[in-house]
Amino acid sequence: MTVLYINDEEVTVAAGTSILEACRGHGAEVPYFCYHPELSVAANCRMCLVEVEGWNKPAASCCTPVAEGMKVRTQSEELEKDRSMMMEYLLINHPLDCPVCDQGGACKLQDYAVEHGVSHGRYDEMKRAVVDHDLGPFVSTCMTRCIHCTRCVRFAEEIAGTSDMGVLDRGDHMRIDGIVEDCLSSELSGNLSDVCPVGALLDKPSNNVSRPWEVTRHNSTCAQCPQGCDITIESRGDEVIRIKPDRDGVEPWICDRGRYVYDAFRSDERILEPKVRENGELVSSGWDDAMSRAVTLLQGKRVGIVFSPYWSIEGLTSIRLLYDVAFEGSRVAFDLHRRDMRKFSFEEGFSMTTQQIEDAEQVVVLGSDLRQRLPVLMQRLRKRINAGRPVTRIGAMNYRTNSSPTQDALIRPRDWPAVIARAMEQVTELGKLAAGMDEWMSKVKGRHGAGKLLADALISDSCALLVGEEIRAHQDAASLIYGLDLLMRACGHTEEDSDGRNLIPEGMNAQLLSSVFGDVRTSAGELFDAASNGELDALLLIGSDPIGDGLFPAQAKAAIGGVPLVQVGAISGEISQYADVQLPAAAYSEIEGSFVNMEGRVRVAEHPLKSIGSERPLWKVMMRLIESMGVEVPAINMTELRDHVVRFVPELKAVWSEGSAALIMPVRNRRETPLPSGKKQTASLDIVSRYSMYREGAWVRASTLLVEAGSLHALDDVLVHPETFKSAGLSEGEGSIKTASAELTCHIGQREDVAPGVLFVAKRGVAGDLSSESVADLTGGK
Amino acid sequence: MIPSDPKKVTKICFDRIDIPDQLKLSVARENGAYKFLPTVLEKFDADQIIDEVKTSGLRGRGGAGFPTGLKWSFVPRNTGKPTYLLCNADEGEPGTFKDRDIMRFDPHLLIEGMIMAGFALGVHDAYIYIRGEFLHEANVLNEAIAEAYAANLLGDKILGTDYSMHLTVHRGAGAYICGEETALIESIEGKPGRPRFKPPFPAIEGFYRCPTVVNNVETLSTIPAILEHGGAWHAAIGKPNNTGMKIFSVSGHVNRPGNYEVPMGTTMRTLIEEHCGGLQHGTVPKVIIPGGSSTPWILAEHYDVPLTYDDLAKAGSMLGSGAVIVMDETADVVAVTRRLAHFYAHESCGQCTPCREGTGWIERVITRVENGQGCENDLQVLNDASVHMAGRTICALADGAAAPVLSLLKHFPDEVRSRLKEKSS
Amino acid sequence: MSAVENALPQFSEVRLEEIRALIARYPHPRSALLPVLHMAQEDFGYLSMDVQTMVAKTLDLHLMAVREVVTFYTMFREKPCGTYLLEVCTNAGCMLNGADDLVRHLCDSLDIKVGQTTDDGMFTVAEVECAGACAGAPVVQINNAYHEKMDAAHMDAFIADAREKGGEK
Ligand SMILES: Cc1cc2nc3c(=O)[nH]c(=O)nc-3n(C[C@H](O)[C@H](O)[C@H](O)COP(=O)(O)O)c2cc1C
Numbered sequence A: 001m002t003v004l005y006i007n008d009e010e011v012t013v014a015a016g017t018s019i020l021e022a023c024r025g026h027g028a029e030v031p032y033f034c035y036h037p038e039l040s041v042a043a044n045c046r047m048c049l050v051e052v053e054g055w056n057k058p059a060a061s062c063c064t065p066v067a068e069g070m071k072v073r074t075q076s077e078e079l080e081k082d083r084s085m086m087m088e089y090l091l092i093n094h095p096l097d098c099p100v101c102d103q104g105g106a107c108k109l110q111d112y113a114v115e116h117g118v119s120h121g122r123y124d125e126m127k128r129a130v131v132d133h134d135l136g137p138f139v140s141t142c143m144t145r146c147i148h149c150t151r152c153v154r155f156a157e158e159i160a161g162t163s164d165m166g167v168l169d170r171g172d173h174m175r176i177d178g179i180v181e182d183c184l185s186s187e188l189s190g191n192l193s194d195v196c197p198v199g200a201l202l203d204k205p206s207n208n209v210s211r212p213w214e215v216t217r218h219n220s221t222c223a224q225c226p227q228g229c230d231i232t233i234e235s236r237g238d239e240v241i242r243i244k245p246d247r248d249g250v251e252p253w254i255c256d257r258g259r260y261v262y263d264a265f266r267s268d269e270r271i272l273e274p275k276v277r278e279n280g281e282l283v284s285s286g287w288d289d290a291m292s293r294a295v296t297l298l299q300g301k302r303v304g305i306v307f308s309p310y311w312s313i314e315g316l317t318s319i320r321l322l323y324d325v326a327f328e329g330s331r332v333a334f335d336l337h338r339r340d341m342r343k344f345s346f347e348e349g350f351s352m353t354t355q356q357i358e359d360a361e362q363v364v365v366l367g368s369d370l371r372q373r374l375p376v377l378m379q380r381l382r383k384r385i386n387a388g389r390p391v392t393r394i395g396a397m398n399y400r401t402n403s404s405p406t407q408d409a410l411i412r413p414r415d416w417p418a419v420i421a422r423a424m425e426q427v428t429e430l431g432k433l434a435a436g437m438d439e440w441m442s443k444v445k446g447r448h449g450a451g452k453l454l455a456d457a458l459i460s461d462s463c464a465l466l467v468g469e470e471i472r473a474h475q476d477a478a479s480l481i482y483g484l485d486l487l488m489r490a491c492g493h494t495e496e497d498s499d500g501r502n503l504i505p506e507g508m509n510a511q512l513l514s515s516v517f518g519d520v521r522t523s524a525g526e527l528f529d530a531a532s533n534g535e536l537d538a539l540l541l542i543g544s545d546p547i548g549d550g551l552f553p554a555q556a557k558a559a560i561g562g563v564p565l566v567q568v569g570a571i572s573g574e575i576s577q578y579a580d581v582q583l584p585a586a587a588y589s590e591i592e593g594s595f596v597n598m599e600g601r602v603r604v605a606e607h608p609l610k611s612i613g614s615e616r617p618l619w620k621v622m623m624r625l626i627e628s629m630g631v632e633v634p635a636i637n638m639t640e641l642r643d644h645v646v647r648f649v650p651e652l653k654a655v656w657s658e659g660s661a662a663l664i665m666p667v668r669n670r671r672e673t674p675l676p677s678g679k680k681q682t683a684s685l686d687i688v689s690r691y692s693m694y695r696e697g698a699w700v701r702a703s704t705l706l707v708e709a710g711s712l713h714a715l716d717d718v719l720v721h722p723e724t725f726k727s728a729g730l731s732e733g734e735g736s737i738k739t740a741s742a743e744l745t746c747h748i749g750q751r752e753d754v755a756p757g758v759l760f761v762a763k764r765g766v767a768g769d770l771s772s773e774s775v776a777d778l779t780g781g782k
Numbered sequence B: 001m002i003p004s005d006p007k008k009v010t011k012i013c014f015d016r017i018d019i020p021d022q023l024k025l026s027v028a029r030e031n032g033a034y035k036f037l038p039t040v041l042e043k044f045d046a047d048q049i050i051d052e053v054k055t056s057g058l059r060g061r062g063g064a065g066f067p068t069g070l071k072w073s074f075v076p077r078n079t080g081k082p083t084y085l086l087c088n089a090d091e092g093e094p095g096t097f098k099d100r101d102i103m104r105f106d107p108h109l110l111i112e113g114m115i116m117a118g119f120a121l122g123v124h125d126a127y128i129y130i131r132g133e134f135l136h137e138a139n140v141l142n143e144a145i146a147e148a149y150a151a152n153l154l155g156d157k158i159l160g161t162d163y164s165m166h167l168t169v170h171r172g173a174g175a176y177i178c179g180e181e182t183a184l185i186e187s188i189e190g191k192p193g194r195p196r197f198k199p200p201f202p203a204i205e206g207f208y209r210c211p212t213v214v215n216n217v218e219t220l221s222t223i224p225a226i227l228e229h230g231g232a233w234h235a236a237i238g239k240p241n242n243t244g245m246k247i248f249s250v251s252g253h254v255n256r257p258g259n260y261e262v263p264m265g266t267t268m269r270t271l272i273e274e275h276c277g278g279l280q281h282g283t284v285p286k287v288i289i290p291g292g293s294s295t296p297w298i299l300a301e302h303y304d305v306p307l308t309y310d311d312l313a314k315a316g317s318m319l320g321s322g323a324v325i326v327m328d329e330t331a332d333v334v335a336v337t338r339r340l341a342h343f344y345a346h347e348s349c350g351q352c353t354p355c356r357e358g359t360g361w362i363e364r365v366i367t368r369v370e371n372g373q374g375c376e377n378d379l380q381v382l383n384d385a386s387v388h389m390a391g392r393t394i395c396a397l398a399d400g401a402a403a404p405v406l407s408l409l410k411h412f413p414d415e416v417r418s419r420l421k422e423k424s425s
Numbered sequence C: 001m002s003a004v005e006n007a008l009p010q011f012s013e014v015r016l017e018e019i020r021a022l023i024a025r026y027p028h029p030r031s032a033l034l035p036v037l038h039m040a041q042e043d044f045g046y047l048s049m050d051v052q053t054m055v056a057k058t059l060d061l062h063l064m065a066v067r068e069v070v071t072f073y074t075m076f077r078e079k080p081c082g083t084y085l086l087e088v089c090t091n092a093g094c095m096l097n098g099a100d101d102l103v104r105h106l107c108d109s110l111d112i113k114v115g116q117t118t119d120d121g122m123f124t125v126a127e128v129e130c131a132g133a134c135a136g137a138p139v140v141q142i143n144n145a146y147h148e149k150m151d152a153a154h155m156d157a158f159i160a161d162a163r164e165k166g167g168e169k
């Protein structure tokens, strides 16, 4: 610790702290532009000057570390002169267009100009003119306003991991430039407009929509992915006009999906009133009519219920209540990526916080495109990688990871047993054992070299294991996860202190779903097959769009076409074509409710936006459905409903009653010991489908902005490694793909970052229906 | 040969400069090159070398005059990281052209100095960062280095000892700022040459964040003589705290412009009148820029200033790189200032607000003044824009940019005023 | 590989060998960027966007990293210039010894402005910063070779000689 004096007050800070941070921490105001707490120090704006006793010139406080006994002064006549000169330097080339600038009212330059500025400029020469850039669909630029603080460049490089932005030229010709290739390849690009202290980089979609002083702000939780970022929803009236990261939230950034999904809030795809199908058309009907139609279709029937995990905990529990009181013999599914329904040794959810993951000695990512799945977590890992700390990645592709993991192996899904077995062998050699491991290993014939990377990481003192969709969606997922559990146990990562097991869930709240639905859940694929085979009479889809999402679009389509369909949700999407009844449920911005993210962190939303139509919170819709079926309603208010929730998740009681901040741990199933099936694949290629943050999720598809971004980031429909292509005897882009259920011919792209032997389905559309299959053959094209 | 009696020394870096053909290793060796190197590698240890250099009083010849031995002693040992030696041969300061002559006429002197410095610092990879325009000099160096490698003076196990050092010539590409040591490091890392703020200092975290020493060509070329004759010998040359010989690059309105190596403490008058054959016009200079364009101007009243770091500081200026630009009575000081203002605006790396905006602003205003379009207010603007840029930036380029403007305003306000559009405002 | 990539200019095999040797001399291949850009400019005349893209690929750098460097350093040219690039130093030392007159003379006799190239593509006149050879003021760099103590007569002779030889350097 270092003791210094700031404006004569004694202050103690950690050694190595900058003077600026010491000042900020102690309420002494120092103006600055280029400093940003999350970015590296550039020290180029020179606005943060302070005086240090005994120094013959002012010091830039952001880049000067404190020293014992240092006497710092943040106010003096001299400093005021310097600051007003700095403003004058900055303003000589800055346009005076505050009244038409979107940043007006939230601009550091404007604020300081008032505080430190000079009344009239003395600059009579020509002002610099700078060309603007196309930075993609989310960022608009007005580069003459740029003050060259380089925050955006540092953000792009350090946080977003793209080197798409840079500084060209020098002297007063120096300019910030963006994108020299196709598009800003970052899923965090929306943060650029927040990072820019002036009006040079602006939020394109909300450009000219509102002035900062017109908006009201609601704190909320983003339900777009399991990260569950803290967000601030800005609205004018009831209209959502912007989503930003919550300044006091855990993460300073949010991803473009969470930010621009607001576009869907006001889209035509919103379900804003109850509708029923009349003469082939969905028409508005009022709640009573719609309810009675729904009851007719569902009551006493064998119903397949498929829901998305994005609802609040209360909403999800109300689905369970509906299932319990009304639908015996029905089936319920929610994870559209899970094929193996046996219990997992560790179910969806993280046992670690993102901070713990960032700090762990080793991090291993198994089978996940983390950059698309969890961009904000990926950003944390990128920080690790940039700091030279290890991250190991094993999986079917490492497409544009925007950072290079220290250890990287491309493997096919069918290699997982051999990878794990190889790791087991390695740790056994080191004398690390767990009961059951021998038996597990004996079931696997081959060994795969990537297992060594896994073992090397696991034998450290703390290891964060991030298990992704390539394993969760595996036919033999339960045994793989059991194998990993055995490995972790063998390496001393015991449950009590350093669990380290993190299974990346399908969505928000999924950490709880194993508790609420663990005993009744079925596979979505099987559920749709059952509907197609006449084992189910009707489908109830609650916010789920199995045609647009997940691994079973073909089965879902077949099923939905064959039985009556009741759709409950906020977004209509493609399945509304098939719905016989549509019931509007409120969006996550419009409800009171609780959300738990992958870490088990609970957020309770309390100040919702008003509904814009006649939609109701999901739990009310569910209760009304129960009531309409003539069954006693299990909960008539939030308090009663939460009592039910607590039956499934007792930890929530303390959260609601005492505001406890304890994290909810994911479910563990220690009694199951599923072993690898040892089944041989007959077809030559494994199919892996890409999760795209610009396409997956009904909300996202309803956002024009995100769809547009998705098309910019698009890949070929189907990708293979050049080797795979060659060994199939193909030369040009065309090829035929043959699976057990279908055969189709399409363009096949080639990339080095797809594992040989993998057929990577990058995009739905032509090849979308392939995703339900797990193996295929590639045959000659033209 | 350099005499071992300090009183008899007339040259150090330029000792062999007039010997024809000594770019060839064999000729250079005949004339003493690498003679003492085996002794250094076999008999000296690192501490001893650093101590000798400290004793010698040698101060960096690149401009800042920082004691070389002290700089070397800052380099941490046993960090587990490699230590690098970078020779600063960027020579961009207007008026400076001394390093070029060492490199093109006696490359082996520099190479030997670098081997010795590298040995003292535990360096195995050293680089000469030479300004891009010096293509000929780079070629000369490369040929000399190739010969040195062939003679096992460079490379693995130099002269059969355990010490290995590799030396690479790295060309810049036209950016004055890359002479600033941290910009030089950025540049040799393959980036634009934008200076880094300090701390951390290069000695701790420099080239690829490893301990790094940056020294000027002339500094490094002085090392062989110091080690051969001893630190005390060097300290006996020149003046206390300003020891040794110094090369002055004299240009402008003198009859014999050129490089002159003289003992520290020689007076300006002696340099100009005896060595350079006096002025082109008149008898006393109107302005002398004593240490490169970035140093404040001195006038005739300081014509007898002894050329030392301390005496020039007392005269309100700096010894800098020893580039003496002399202007006689015919000089248009406003035009010269405008030209230098253009230089700094052109060469500012652009990162610091005051330097990026200030240098351009100053250039535009002084150009207007030169063209008779200025007004009284402009004097205040020029002053403020210069004062608040100097000392408030990451590197000292802004200080250099302020120096000519402030000198002009200080010494020639009337000449400036006589150029204004309206004489009063 | 797309058609665009195929069309990129390429270094010769000899050059690539040279580049590999160069990279080995540095702790990180990125350090080879400036020297490789010098080579590219020598081989291709100037650094077009295609050449920059090719250099980026050769050194496995992001194109922006190359762009930053190319635009920062004045010796790198993004546009072609004349067969003879006449760079006159006009900084203090040369200015005090008639550099401005020399520039004016060159521009007048070649009938171009500073920064321009003659119609026949033979000569480009540029002003540069201190060449570090002030004892030889005024200094003119012609295609990177220093010519010291230049005056109008010397330059005229040089130009006449060059014209006589035609486009050959
Ligand atoms: C703008 C600027 C330009 C500089 N240019 C040079 C240069 O061309 N050559 C040089 O040796 N030092 C130059 N320096 C000084 C270097 O930063 C550094 O102090 C020097 O190379 C250290 O070597 P020395 O201790 O041997 O003098 C420059 C400094 C500044 C601020």
Ligand code: SF4
Pocket: B177, B194, B195, B347, B348, B349, B350, B351, B352, B353, B355, B356, B393, B394, B395, B396, B397, B398
């Ligand atoms: S003072 Fe000028 S040249 Fe030096 S770092 Fe700052 S902007 Fe760059």
Ligand code: FES
Pocket: A031, A032, A033, A034, A035, A042, A043, A044, A045, A046, A047, A048, A049, A060, A061, A062, A063
């Ligand atoms: S905040 Fe310190 S220089 Fe910008």
